[in-house]
Amino acid sequence: MCSAALDNATRQLGRDIFRELIEINTTDSVGNTTRAAEAMAKRLTDSGFPKSDVQVLGPNDRKGNMVARMHGSGAKKPILILGHLDVVEARREDWTTDPFQFVEKDGYFYGRGTQDMKVDDAILVTTFIRLKREGYVPDRDLILALTADEEGGKFNGVDWLLKNHRNLIDAEFALNNDAGGVTMRNGKPVNVDVEATEKQYADFELTSTNPGGHSSLPTPDNAIYHLSDALSRLEHYSFPVELNAVTRTYFERRAPLENAQTRADMNAILHTPPDPAAVARLSADPRYNSMLRTTCVATRLNAGHANNALPQTAQAIVNCRILPGHSPAQTEQTLVSVFADPKVRVQFLSANGGVEKSPDSKGFPTVLPSPEALRPLEQVAGELWPGIPVIPDMETGASDSIYTVAAGIPTYGINGVGIDQDDVRAHGKDERVRITSYDQGLEFAYRFLKTLTGGK
Numbered sequence: 001m002c003s004a005a006l007d008n009a010t011r012q013l014g015r016d017i018f019r020e021l022i023e024i025n026t027t028d029s030v031g032n033t034t035r036a037a038e039a040m041a042k043r044l045t046d047s048g049f050p051k052s053d054v055q056v057l058g059p060n061d062r063k064g065n066m067v068a069r070m071h072g073s074g075a076k077k078p079i080l081i082l083g084h085l086d087v088v089e090a091r092r093e094d095w096t097t098d099p100f101q102f103v104e105k106d107g108y109f110y111g112r113g114t115q116d117m118k119v120d121d122a123i124l125v126t127t128f129i130r131l132k133r134e135g136y137v138p139d140r141d142l143i144l145a146l147t148a149d150e151e152g153g154k155f156n157g158v159d160w161l162l163k164n165h166r167n168l169i170d171a172e173f174a175l176n177n178d179a180g181g182v183t184m185r186n187g188k189p190v191n192v193d194v195e196a197t198e199k200q201y202a203d204f205e206l207t208s209t210n211p212g213g214h215s216s217l218p219t220p221d222n223a224i225y226h227l228s229d230a231l232s233r234l235e236h237y238s239f240p241v242e243l244n245a246v247t248r249t250y251f252e253r254r255a256p257l258e259n260a261q262t263r264a265d266m267n268a269i270l271h272t273p274p275d276p277a278a279v280a281r282l283s284a285d286p287r288y289n290s291m292l293r294t295t296c297v298a299t300r301l302n303a304g305h306a307n308n309a310l311p312q313t314a315q316a317i318v319n320c321r322i323l324p325g326h327s328p329a330q331t332e333q334t335l336v337s338v339f340a341d342p343k344v345r346v347q348f349l350s351a352n353g354g355v356e357k358s359p360d361s362k363g364f365p366t367v368l369p370s371p372e373a374l375r376p377l378e379q380v381a382g383e384l385w386p387g388i389p390v391i392p393d394m395e396t397g398a399s400d401s402i403y404t405v406a407a408g409i410p411t412y413g414i415n416g417v418g419i420d421q422d423d424v425r426a427h428g429k430d431e432r433v434r435i436t437s438y439d440q441g442l443e444f445a446y447r448f449l450k451t452l453t454g455g456k
């Protein structure tokens, strides 16, 4: 491993910027992304970026975004690099250390955002400064956008920038540092993930209504029973297995890293039709299950109005993560036929919680990342982590890539920070990152951005 290539000045700068970001609270409740955006803008202009190339802008003074441009020779269309500045809430009493203090302890940096994703923001700002100090000129503009409200809140920065300042961030493709990364076991890299596609998010509201009445005179026609029968049918239903170009490649490349049984199972599901016993064994692992099929699960329940009354209304929320190539409208049809009960109404909920017609949108394309992005990644991963495969991945959650992809900008999730697969603390307590992972992430970003842009 080549973290030795990191000079002391860069290492120190990287820590200073990381500390500054962690110690600016950027939660939706009491935080402020404008302060973080301004601090990073100042870092860049202090290092020689012209003020006209570094802007802080947003819909109000708490939800600012930073956009900085490193000018290239203009041989190709720009590349957009995305990171979000906001973090999930963290309460001092839940944590061992103060989540908004940057704490170095036992070989780790602790603080809210050390995994998701101030770690990457700090690496990107440090790398932009490092390249600037060298006088590096990429073969195309590199645009860095550090944004608000990825984790929640009403002012998503990527969405806002696309709607209000598209020219500032327009690019041939985007690299979202919120996805991808280096998967480790006990501090040893196992594979490098690159997010190539994403599932689509959809909430459905189930409603059963009934005239109700006195609970001393029950009838079989009961809103709670209709709803709970429907949910129990959902519990026992599995959406069909379907592989796409990304997940097929994922299982092909992941198989050699697994134990004998899982390896055999991963190979067996690549056949047509896939081996049902292998599907069943892999589906027992929630991570693999979520990659094999659309999932829909009950997440909320609300019913009845009095202990001594028959329920007039019973409602549940079912949250779906839909495979690319399928729409919420299709998924709604499947749910209706699984429930098989006209007394349970199924309605799509929009992002703001209102009832809407289910969209026909079929989500992300399922193409592998373009060689223009993939080759430099494979090259630099091979330098820093020899023998470790680069594996295209399907994000089963959701990221800001939904906005750029919808705007016609292909987006890949790439970063060089290693996280142990049993130490994922994003959104949780005592979030932390290995100091060695941080240093390697810094070196990765530097080499990757240069290799990507023809750099000497």
Ligand SMILES: [Zn+2]
Pocket (backbone or CB within 6 Å): 084, 116, 117, 150, 178
């Ligand atoms: Zn994130």
